[in-house]
Amino acid sequence: MTKKIGFEREYFLFQGDCELNLAEPRKFGLPYDESGYLVEARAPPADKALDAAHLLLAEESRLQFEADEKGIHLNLKDYMQVPKAIKAKYLRRYGKNPSEAKNLYGKTLMESPTLMRAGLHVHFSSMKKITEKDGSTYEVLDTQLDIPTIIRILDAKYNNAIKLARRIPGEYELKSHGFEYRSLPASTDVVTLAKRISELEAFEIQL
Secondary structure (H helix, E strand, C coil), X not given: CEEEEEXXXXXXXXXXXXXXXXXXXXXXXXXXXXXXXXXXXXXXXXXXXXXXXXXXXXXXXXXXXXXXXXXXXXXXXXXXXXXXXXXXXXXXXXXXXXXXXXXXXXXXXXXXXXXXXXXXXXXXXXXXXXXXXCCCEEEEECCCCCHHHHHHHHHHHCXXXXXXXXXXXXXXXXXXXXXXXXXXXXXXCHHHHHHHHHHHHHCCCCC
């Protein structure tokens, strides 16, 4: 069985001092999410959560340096209230695909025409190797991945932070490699989070 952990964090991008002067990441060659207005710092996955956390910190440092060189600013905020016209501009330009997010508790995150959110997402991957009679091998998703337990534990540990960031607990997306936990605010300390995920492994919760 091969287990991997990966992190990605979203940033608002500003040009100049005005926080309403949002810049489009793609115009500056920066990675961006489907909303069009968030820079997405994504690091490669690792076998251990702490290693994955430090890979993210290294990628964020690289992006910060690149942004500074271009005279723009990455801002770590959990959410922003903006005029309707600003959010509507991005919706028109990038479209709004139907969300693939699921919720463990059946809750729905209400979209606001003036609220923009940013988060820290965690990818959990658990693959197992299959060997055919001819000796060829390939990997498939391990169906023993305990998604509900992992989500409930992290929801409980970050309950207050999730509420303060105007997010909801229980958000996740199924992926070909496992699943992505999506409830955490962008300002979550990734090293502390990694240590808590390592505790899940220590308690033999199937990651």
